[in-house]
Amino acid sequence: MDDSRRIELNNGVAMPALGLGVFLAPAAETADTVTTAIGAGYRLIDTAAAYLNERAVGEGVRASGIGRDEVFITTKLWVKDFGYDAALAAFEASNDRLGLGHIDLWLLHWPLAGEFHRTVDAWRAAERLLAEGRVRAIGVSNFMPEHLERLRAETDVAPAVNQVELHPYFQQAGTRAANDRCGTITQSWAPIGGIFGRKPETTPEDVPHPLAHPVINDIAGRHGKTPAQVIIRWHLEHGFSVIPKSVRPERIVANFDVFDFALSADDIARIDALDTGHRAGPDPSAFTVSTYPVDIDDQ
Numbered sequence: 001m002d003d004s005r006r007i008e009l010n011n012g013v014a015m016p017a018l019g020l021g022v023f024l025a026p027a028a029e030t031a032d033t034v035t036t037a038i039g040a041g042y043r044l045i046d047t048a049a050a051y052l053n054e055r056a057v058g059e060g061v062r063a064s065g066i067g068r069d070e071v072f073i074t075t076k077l078w079v080k081d082f083g084y085d086a087a088l089a090a091f092e093a094s095n096d097r098l099g100l101g102h103i104d105l106w107l108l109h110w111p112l113a114g115e116f117h118r119t120v121d122a123w124r125a126a127e128r129l130l131a132e133g134r135v136r137a138i139g140v141s142n143f144m145p146e147h148l149e150r151l152r153a154e155t156d157v158a159p160a161v162n163q164v165e166l167h168p169y170f171q172q173a174g175t176r177a178a179n180d181r182c183g184t185i186t187q188s189w190a191p192i193g194g195i196f197g198r199k200p201e202t203t204p205e206d207v208p209h210p211l212a213h214p215v216i217n218d219i220a221g222r223h224g225k226t227p228a229q230v231i232i233r234w235h236l237e238h239g240f241s242v243i244p245k246s247v248r249p250e251r252i253v254a255n256f257d258v259f260d261f262a263l264s265a266d267d268i269a270r271i272d273a274l275d276t277g278h279r280a281g282p283d284p285s286a287f288t289v290s291t292y293p294v295d296i297d298d299q
């Protein structure tokens with residue numbers, strides 16, 4: 001893979017900049033989806049214990065025939081397993097379900113701001129697994145600047161990645177700056193606005209889905225690209241890692257076809273100007289073990 005398609009993490013590990021997300025990819029479809037994505041050139045797959053499809057991700061990688069070291073697998077520790085011993089046990093369970101020998105990047109899925117000691121204990125477990133070579137990099141997800149600062153004050157290893165809600169309508173300048181101060185790569189979830197498809201009520205009636213926004217469509221038309229390709233390219237131009245999800249082969253292929261054009265400074269500025277400052281997903285400061293109930297043990 002050419003270097004422009006990779007991002008170097010703070011411990012020297014190279015991570016593909018563009019990957020496939022599999023949140024809400026049904027487990028029965030996920031293996032084929034992953035195999036299709038690898039065939040289309042993807043080398044990063046983003047799953048989580050809470051997505052209930054880690055086994056299928058492992059199957060898809062094995063079925064693709066690609067060497068284990070050619071693909072980068074991210075999974076996430078669910079909040080119910082925060083704590084030192086619980087995190088270590090949950091890591092083993094994820095690693096067994098994936099069945100790929102090791103995990104490339106392991107993220108704490110959400111901060112537990114109200115029980116931050118559990119977040120810290122989970123991070124210490126991640127630090128141990130990193131030191132033991134069980135995982136190549138460790139990071140966090142949905143951490144706001146105050147959560148990052150607290151983690152940095154109370155633990156040793158700076159997160160390699162902070163995966164956060166980030167799309168043209170919610171651009172997270174403050175969190176990006178905090179990530180930069182920690183040497184932490186910003187990775188965008190719901191990058192093309194997937195959260196608006198799931199929660200239409202979060203988009204006011206007079207505001208279109210990001211993929212339907214006239215500015216995005218104007219830029220897409222001028223480059224002969226699709227709105228999704230323009231937004232994915234916008235993330236890459238900013239230096240973010242980006243993990244669009246699709247289970248449809250034609251979209252999986254198209255979402256990766258973003259390396260043959262570049263956005264102008266004016267294009268980027270026009271998309272930057274779409275920021276509303278309002279998140280559509282959950283508020284990380286208020287996230288608790290019961291915010292998003294999911295039974296991850298029976299899988």
Ligand SMILES: NC(=O)c1ccc[n+]([C@@H]2O[C@H](COP(=O)([O-])OP(=O)(O)OC[C@H]3O[C@@H](n4cnc5c(N)ncnc54)[C@H](OP(=O)(O)O)[C@@H]3O)[C@@H](O)[C@H]2O)c1
Nearest residue numbers: 021022023046141189190191192193194228244245246247
């Ligand atoms: N850390 C976290 O808390 C967190 C939270 C949410 C997501 N994530 C990660 O981020 C990944 C991406 O985020 P996301 O899934 O929320 O949203 P997204 O990638 O912005 O959007 C996905 C949605 O857009 C559709 N889509 C994909 N490509 C398209 C295209 N070219 N044209 C039109 N529609 C298209 C998909 O439908 P089809 O599948 O039918 O194509 C799906 O409904 C997730 O899969 C997950 O890995 C992490």
